[in-house]
Amino acid sequence: MTDKTHQPRLFGLLNQYANQLNELRDLLGEEHSALKNRDITRLETCTKKKNSGLADLESLDNDIKELRETDSTNFSGLDDRIQSLLQECRLQNEINGAMIDISNQFSHRILEVILGGSSSEGIYDAAGRNPTKLPTQTVAKI
Numbered sequence: 001m002t003d004k005t006h007q008p009r010l011f012g013l014l015n016q017y018a019n020q021l022n023e024l025r026d027l028l029g030e031e032h033s034a035l036k037n038r039d040i041t042r043l044e045t046c047t048k049k050k051n052s053g054l055a056d057l058e059s060l061d062n063d064i065k066e067l068r069e070t071d072s073t074n075f076s077g078l079d080d081r082i083q084s085l086l087q088e089c090r091l092q093n094e095i096n097g098a099m100i101d102i103s104n105q106f107s108h109r110i111l112e113v114i115l116g117g118s119s120s121e122g123i124y125d126a127a128g129r130n131p132t133k134l135p136t137q138t139v140a141k142i
Contacts, residue, residue, distance in 0.1 A: 006071040013067065014078050017060045021085035024053050028092040035099045 027050055034042040 006067050007073055010064065010067045010071055010073065011075060011078070013060055013064050014075055014082065017057065017064060018078060018082050018085060020053060020057050020060060021082065021089060024050070024057070025085060025088050025092065027053060028089060028096060032092065032096050032099070035096060035103070 027046055031043065031046040031050065033039075034046055
């Protein structure tokens with residue numbers, strides 16, 4: 001059953017949700033640039049903004065779900081836009097996560113070299129990590 005009295009409010013909330021997703025997509029792009037340039041200050045700012053934006057999205061999502069229980073109106077154009085934005089955000093977030101993972105792997109390899117260890121080249125697990133550890137020998141203490 002559809003309660004038409006909630007349609008304007010639902011439409012407004014869906015528009016807010018789409019606008020928040022646009023902001024999140026742009027923020028994820030900024031985060032990508034900060035990761036690429038290793039700009040820690042900008043990355044911290046992006047993280048704070050992203051956490052705040054995600055909290056806002058969660059609140060909007062709860063309000064939308066509540067209204068959808070009484071109003072099943074399909075705003076197909078807006079719903080499609082939201083789905084598209086969600087996909088874009090998911091993809092950019094996965095790319096950013098992969099960049100962070102690669103950076104962590106690089107940092108671990110550098111640290112291993114500094115501490116006098118070496119890893120066997122050419123043997124990697126499914127995640128792209130080198131699972132075999134050779135005995136380490138300290139070259140220098142810092």
